[in-house]
Amino acid sequence: MARYELVKRSVALITLTNPPVNALSSPVRHAIANSMERALSDPKVRAVVICGENGRFCGGADIREFAGPLRGPPLIPVLEAIEAGDKPVVAAIEGMALGGGFELALFCHYRIAQSKARLGLPEVTLGILPAAGGTQRLPRLIGIPAALEMITTGRHISAQEALKLGIVDQVTDQNACETALEFALKAVGKPLSPRRVSTLTTPCPPDLDALLEAATMQVKKKTPGVMAPLACIQAVRAAATMPYSKGMKRESELMATLFNSGQARALQYCFFAQRTAGKWTLPSGAQWNNSKPREIRSAAVIGLGTMGRGIVVSLARVGISVIAVESEKKLLENGRQMVIGMLERDAKRRGVSASLNLLKFTLSLQDLKDVDLVIEAVFEDMALKKRVFQELSKVCRPGTLLCTNTSGLDVDALAGVTDRPHLVAGMHFFSPAHVMKLLEVVCGPRSSSETIATAMSLGKKMGKVSVAVGNCPGFVGNRMLKPYLDQATFLLEEGATPEQIDKALEDFGFAMGVFRMSDLAGLDVGWRVRKESGLTGPDVDPKNPPRKRQGRRYCPIPDMVCEQGRFGQKTGRGWYKYDKPGDTNAKPDPLIQNLLETYRSRYGIQPRNISDQEIIERCLFVLANEGFRILEDGMAARPEDIDVIYLFGYAFPRHRGGPMFYASMVGLERVLERLEHYHQAHPDVPHLEPSALLKKLVACGSPPVQQWREHIKTMRSHL
Numbered sequence: 166m167a168r169y170e171l172v173k174r175s176v177a178l179i180t181l182t183n184p185p186v187n188a189l190s191s192p193v194r195h196a197i198a199n200s201m202e203r204a205l206s207d208p209k210v211r212a213v214v215i216c217g218e219n220g221r222f223c224g225g226a227d228i229r230e231f232a233g234p235l236r237g238p239p240l241i242p243v244l245e246a247i248e249a250g251d252k253p254v255v256a257a258i259e260g261m262a263l264g265g266g267f268e269l270a271l272f273c274h275y276r277i278a279q280s281k282a283r284l285g286l287p288e289v290t291l292g293i294l295p296a297a298g299g300t301q302r303l304p305r306l307i308g309i310p311a312a313l314e315m316i317t318t319g320r321h322i323s324a325q326e327a328l329k330l331g332i333v334d335q336v337t338d339q340n341a342c343e344t345a346l347e348f349a350l351k352a353v354g355k356p357l358s359p360r361r362v363s364t365l366t367t368p369c370p371p372d373l374d375a376l377l378e379a380a381t382m383q384v385k386k387k388t389p390g391v392m393a394p395l396a397c398i399q400a401v402r403a404a405a406t407m408p409y410s411k412g413m414k415r416e417s418e419l420m421a422t423l424f425n426s427g428q429a430r431a432l433q434y435c436f437f438a439q440r441t442a443g444k445w446t447l448p449s450g451a452q453w454n455n456s457k458p459r460e461i462r463s464a465a466v467i468g469l470g471t472m473g474r475g476i477v478v479s480l481a482r483v484g485i486s487v488i489a490v491e492s493e494k495k496l497l498e499n500g501r502q503m504v505i506g507m508l509e510r511d512a513k514r515r516g517v518s519a520s521l522n523l524l525k526f527t528l529s530l531q532d533l534k535d536v537d538l539v540i541e542a543v544f545e546d547m548a549l550k551k552r553v554f555q556e557l558s559k560v561c562r563p564g565t566l567l568c569t570n571t572s573g574l575d576v577d578a579l580a581g582v583t584d585r586p587h588l589v590a591g592m593h594f595f596s597p598a599h600v601m602k603l604l605e606v607v608c609g610p611r612s613s614s615e616t617i618a619t620a621m622s623l624g625k626k627m628g629k630v631s632v633a634v635g636n637c638p639g640f641v642g643n644r645m646l647k648p649y650l651d652q653a654t655f656l657l658e659e660g661a662t663p664e665q666i667d668k669a670l671e672d673f674g675f676a677m678g679v680f681r682m683s684d685l686a687g688l689d690v691g692w693r694v695r696k697e698s699g700l701t702g703p704d705v706d707p708k709n710p711p712r713k714r715q716g717r718r719y720c721p722i723p724d725m726v727c728e729q730g731r732f733g734q735k736t737g738r739g740w741y742k743y744d745k746p747g748d749t750n751a752k753p754d755p756l757i758q759n760l761l762e763t764y765r766s767r768y769g770i771q772p773r774n775i776s777d778q779e780i781i782e783r784c785l786f787v788l789a790n791e792g793f794r795i796l797e798d799g800m801a802a803r804p805e806d807i808d809v810i811y812l813f814g815y816a817f818p819r820h821r822g823g824p825m826f827y828a829s830m831v832g833l834e835r836v837l838e839r840l841e842h843y844h845q846a847h848p849d850v851p852h853l854e855p856s857a858l859l860k861k862l863v864a865c866g867s868p869p870v871q872q873w874r875e876h877i878k879t880m881r882s883h884l
């Protein structure tokens with residue numbers, strides 16, 4: 166899949182034609198090999214230019230081919246023929262040159278980049294390493310430190326930075342292909358050997374070992390337990406210490422240790438899951454590619470609390486005019502100052518001017534009559550939200566979309582108090598809203614496909630990873646979080662400590678364990694929700710046994726911690742103690758240890774030694790089990806959506822793929838067996854009872870996660 170043309174009477178133009186990103190699939194590799202052979206053997210041809218169709222050079226190897234046995238010509242020999250040839254080959258880089266696409270360019274003798282092009286070796290983000298010479302050739306071209314940074318981070322760099330580093334020979338604002346053709350003609354007759362990167366000596370920093378040691382420490386700290394970055398460092402070490410051919414051999418040895426690893430499969434699953442998540446469907450048959458979104462030019466945000474402020478910033482920085490509303494003058498002024506500060510800092514970080522002219526602040530809902538869309542972000546209280554939606558429905562023109570940022574209340578109940586239930590949906594942002602990438606778009610039973618299409622595309626415009634979910638308590642993310650948090654506190658009752666549970670989860674790959682995360686979020690948030698839902702507080706019937714609620718096991722330890730004013734980092738004490746309020750350095754607190762011992766002796770609980778394996782199994786299998794129930798209920802369309810929600814909203818370690826992918830990697834049979842085991846031990850914890858879908862999938866031979874959808878389709882769907 167490459168087009169071969171002779172242009173300007175003596176230049177062979179090879180155009181990669183494999184939309185959408187001209188990935189180096191087997192047919193493309195064949196075509197490049199054949200085209201190069203033709204160009205090198207044709208006496209009329211004096212130079213070659215390689216470019217990509219549709220203004221995109223090449224997105225690298227075809228990741229879809231990794232799932233099966235690799236077919237077709239291996240990439241390296243195809244590329245070596247380019248460098249070894251006796252005619253200058255120029256890469257015309259438009260759009261992107263990533264991974265194998267970047268390596269293809271590195272085998273060319275010259276590289277021309279269009280000024281908007283992005284270049285990089287993102288293989289590490291897929292759990293592998295640049296395996297077509299990238300780890301050996303880039304260091305030879307730009308030196309160890311710069312190459313190490315690009316290869317261990319997978320960062321995409323601009324054409325300008327690539328020029329500065331010496332990766333590309335020219336940057337043009339014009340069409341790179343035209344520029345490359347001129348450049349190629351001028352390169353005819355010039356010596357090629359100095360342009361063959363494989364012949365270059367890697368510039369070696371005097372403190373090589375120290376540099377590589379520091380890089381190793383850094384990736385171990387930043388991504389504990391993740392294999393690929395460490396293998397990348399080893400490969401770059403080879404570039405500094407071995408001759409080219411030996412280094413290439415070392416590179417492929419290291420690639421072999423990664424290619425079939427669970428981490429690589431998980432990270433490649435995440436790559437496609439993130440792209441699948443945007444492809445939503447509704448029971449009506451409406452879906453992402455047959456529902457036209459409305460364009461949103463003006464919006465309003467009701468409530469300038471933590472969430473409201475972040476939402477205003479997320480809208481304004483993508484050029485949408487925003488009217489921000491508060492109920493009191495003091496709150497409005499406070500909100501205005503904080504939003505302006507956030508926008509200015511954000512603009513400074515991005516090197517652009519802050520779009521303050523797009524902002525308006527008001528105390529009156531009347532000012533919202535002409536906006537295209539409203540996002541309500543007031544206090545999480547249904548009665549208050551209903552009053553706001555009733556008012557909006559009177560004030561806003563008939564076509565205005567009304568969205569709520571509730572984190573779990575009934576969206577359809579809000580729709581029900583308006584004159585436009587079809588124009589109501591949930592847009593559930595995650596805190597801080599201008600930082601967190603996840604957006605749950607909640608489809609109420611009466612939300613129209615145009616409303617969902619608009620919310621999803623607005624999310625994409627704001628740079629969010631948007632996932633369509635059904636309208637149920639807690640939607641997807643928070644609904645799954647509850648049984649996960651419950652298991653963690655039940656394990657405390659039975660003998661574990663917050664430190665032990667957090668360490669097990671952090672060793673698994675979470676940046677923060679559940680108790681450190683709760684201290685960061687603030688323990689009072691969950692306490693208020695438990696009080697409002699009658700689980701604790703003055704409204705609880707005193708005859709209720711303290712460790713039972715509605716016949717289910719209940720753990721009052723979190724309430725006891727909050728009753729002592731321990732709300733986490735913000736009070737300097739929570740599950741851990743901190744030097745002062747707002748401090749982030751968590752230290753074990755003997756007072757919590759005492760509280761647990763007192764609690765266990767009060768309820769006659771004999772503490773037992775709990776293994777890290779049990780902690781992981783109970784916390785993560787119960788998470789996946791609730792995920793299966795959500796799929797059964799049709800509140801999520803596919804497991805990929807659930808995994809994307811946990812990857813982008815709850816910091817689930819990416820090299821584990823997400824709770825559903827992890828369950829499939831462990832083996833559904835094992836997950837079922839362990840849940841049955843734990844449910845037998847804890848019959849008063851319904852969340853441990855294996856879901857029907859899990860049992861069904863095991864009965865069907867535990868198909869891979871990508872095939873679960875077939876089995877889900879037969880169940881009822883709300884999406």
Ligand SMILES: C[C@H](O)[C@H](C)C(=O)SCCNC(=O)CCNC(=O)[C@H](O)C(C)(C)COP(=O)([O-])OP(=O)([O-])OC[C@H]1O[C@@H](n2cnc3c(N)ncnc32)[C@H](O)[C@@H]1OP(=O)([O-])[O-]
Nearest residue numbers: 186188224225226227228229263264265287295296297440
């Ligand atoms: C030897 C060598 O050392 C090694 C071994 C390798 O080379 S490993 C491979 C290294 N390469 C990468 O890591 C680059 C991965 N791609 C991206 O980062 C982005 O795609 C993009 C290039 C910056 C474009 O972003 P976009 O926002 O404009 O569109 P999109 O929605 O993301 O993508 C548009 C569509 O193209 C699909 N796609 C993109 N890149 C692909 C690839 N490399 N292989 C297969 N499919 C790919 C993607 O799934 C989506 O499909 P669908 O959903 O439409 O069905």
